Amino acid sequence: MTAVMLCDAHYMPVKEICVEHAVYLLMTGKAEPMYLADGLVPVARLGLAASAVANWGGKLDGLIEGNHFLVPTAIRLHRAIAYRLASLRPSRHLVFKRDKHTCQYCGRHSGPMTLDHVMPASRGGEDTWENLVAACNACNNYKANRTPEEAGMRLASQPRRFVASFNWDIMDKLCLA
Ligand SMILES: [Zn+2]
Known part of the structure; x- marks a missing residue:
């Protein structure tokens, strides 16, 4: 996937974000392009309606070429x-979100x-994406x-870092905090 370097107002690189995030930030006027273009991404791949693209108006001048x-x-x-606060450390809220509010042992998704x-x-397990x-x-x-093995339990899936591929909730937190 193509990555875009997000820089802060002082031109310091913050992190790499995906093209969709970049478009969102450009589209909403929260960011401006710094350097142009190694690559072309078909607009269709962004999952945005053509009418939305038309509505971008001048914001993306020079960034749209035909359908790309x-x-x-x-x-x-x-x-x-x-936004640094939101460098996505594994909070309770985000772990639940990643796991879709579903118990990773029995699949239950109601109740607390x-x-x-x-x-x-208590045995040294850390507060990491992989351990929560x-x-x-x-x-x-x-x-x-106990560990799941010791308890004879199985995790629904191997816990991973939560990657917000195009998460408007999180983008709003990132951009409006
Ligand atoms: Zn359960």
């Missing part, structure tokens, strides 16, 4: 903002969720101070 979006290699945010340390915190999962109360209590 010219990917800036870097964009610059207009405002100095608290808890945050489970796959390797228990959503679990229902019952599973968390049953598992207690």
